[in-house]
Amino acid sequence: MLASRTAPLTxxxxxxxxxxxxxxxxxxxxxxxxxxVTALVAVLSTSLPVVVTYRGSDLNGWCSxxxxxxxxxxxxxxxxxxxxxxxxxxxxxxxxxxWWRKTIATVIPTGVDTEAxxxxxxxxxxxxxxxxxxxxxxxxxxxxxxMTKRLDLAQASVKAAEKLCGKIRFVVLDGNVRPDLVPTIMxxxxxxxxxxxxxxxxxxxxxxxxxxxxxVSVDVGDVRERLRGxxxxxIVSRDAKVLGQAVAEIITQRERANGRPNAERISTEKVAxxxxxxxxxxxxxxxxKIQACRDR
Numbered sequence: 001m002l003a004s005r006t007a008p009l010t011x012x013x014x015x016x017x018x019x020x021x022x023x024x025x026x027x028x029x030x031x032x033x034x035x036x037v038t039a040l041v042a043v044l045s046t047s048l049p050v051v052v053t054y055r056g057s058d059l060n061g062w063c064s065x066x067x068x069x070x071x072x073x074x075x076x077x078x079x080x081x082x083x084x085x086x087x088x089x090x091x092x093x094x095x096x097x098x099w100w101r102k103t104i105a106t107v108i109p110t111g112v113d114t115e116a117x118x119x120x121x122x123x124x125x126x127x128x129x130x131x132x133x134x135x136x137x138x139x140x141x142x143x144x145x146x147m148t149k150r151l152d153l154a155q156a157s158v159k160a161a162e163k164l165c166g167k168i169r170f171v172v173l174d175g176n177v178r179p180d181l182v183p184t185i186m187x188x189x190x191x192x193x194x195x196x197x198x199x200x201x202x203x204x205x206x207x208x209x210x211x212x213x214x215x216v217s218v219d220v221g222d223v224r225e226r227l228r229g230x231x232x233x234x235i236v237s238r239d240a241k242v243l244g245q246a247v248a249e250i251i252t253q254r255e256r257a258n259g260r261p262n263a264e265r266i267s268t269e270k271v272a273x274x275x276x277x278x279x280x281x282x283x284x285x286x287x288x289k290i291q292a293c294r295d296r
Contacts, residue, residue: 011037018045028283029085031275034058035077043083049282052080053088055110056200056221057148059097085282088275090201091222106278109201109222111271112263117183117210119260125188136161136251137169137189141204144175150195153240157193160244165251173204186211191250195243196220206266209259216246230259 022030022045031051032042035058043050058077078099081087087105089095095105123133131137138161140154151172158170171185186192192208192215199221208215209230216234217223227233232255234246264270 011041015041015045018042022046022048029279031279032080035080036073037076039080039084040076043080049085050083051086051088051278051282052084053090053108054094054098054200055090056094057198059094060198060200086278088278091225093221094200106274108271108274108278109226109266110203110206111266111268112203112206112210114210114264114267116180117186117207117263119212119256120184120187122187122256125184128184129188131169131188135167135169136165137171138191138193138247138251139171139173139185139189140193140195141173141202142175143173146174148197150197150238153195153238153243154193156240157195157243157247160241161247161251162244164245164248168247168251182207183211186213189213190254191216191247193243193247194218194220194223195238199223201226206263209257210263212256212258212260214250214253214255214257215259216243216250218243226262227259228262230257230262232257233259 018041027048029049029051030042030046031053032039033053035052035054039052039058042052054077059074081098081101084101084104087098087101088108089098089105090107090109092107095102095107098105126133138158140151142149142151155170158168162168171189173182173185177185186208192204192213194202194205194215194217196202196218197220201222205215205217205223205226209226214232215227216236217227218238219235224235227235232250232253234250236242236246
């Protein structure tokens with residue numbers, strides 16, 4: 001991870017640091033886990049094969065007070081793609097935004113830790129959190145970008161839902177919640193709400209699937225593909241009243257979703273195996289190294 005992607009002097013220092021690390025470690029492949037400056041620094045730091053994973057906002061852009069930053073970031077992402085030996089995109093939508101080199105791009109969604117995120121009895125999880133057993137509960141992942149995640153729309157949707165089903169506990173994950181508590185929060189909740197303007201392959205959806213948590217979402221990123229065949233689930237328009245009605249329906253049903261099998265298909269272990277094959281394409285290396293990667 002770069003210490004900064006916006007301070008020029010820091011970026012130069014990070015470029016030098018990465019060059020030194022590559023020379024001392026001598027890897028077979030360098031993997032940049034994001035586009036923009038991160039990927040550009042990676043491809044300019046070495047002549048070794050570089051794999052770049054594009055995660056969404058690096059090609060989709062994001063909301064920013066500095067309006068020039070988003071177009072520049074997307075441009076840097078596209079330039080980095082020219083030097084990449086292999087490309088990974090977390091969804092077909094993200095792949096479609098590449099200007100070139102789509103033939104070397106593979107779609108691999110973000111993996112989910114199915115051991116940490118697994119179904120638990122809802123009432124037990126609520127007791128651990130000190131929540132009421134009968135209250136309706138909705139969780140929302142604002143992360144550290146409430147503007148793009150559309151916290152305002154989520155809040156309006158919950159207010160609309162309350163008119164239909166009564167008071168709702170609205171829990172916002174803002175990046176300050178202890179990671180080990182998130183699976184418990186998901187298992188204690190009735191519904192995950194997602195209202196983002198832009199997404200690649202939102203990890204929170206995969207985590208909800210693994211916990212059998214119902215989802216109400218707008219049609220964004222690869223959400224429709226991930227949630228195909230999962231019930232109860234609602235993918236609706238970006239309208240507070242429509243979203244609120246869907247949330248109220250899910251809370252009233254009080255059913256768990258059947259998303260676990262879908263989540264297991266994209267577990268971190270299975271995604272890791274796919275990545276090993278990508279590394280092999282980028283830089284064919286000996287079978288013993290492949291086996292060592294699998295054993296880790």
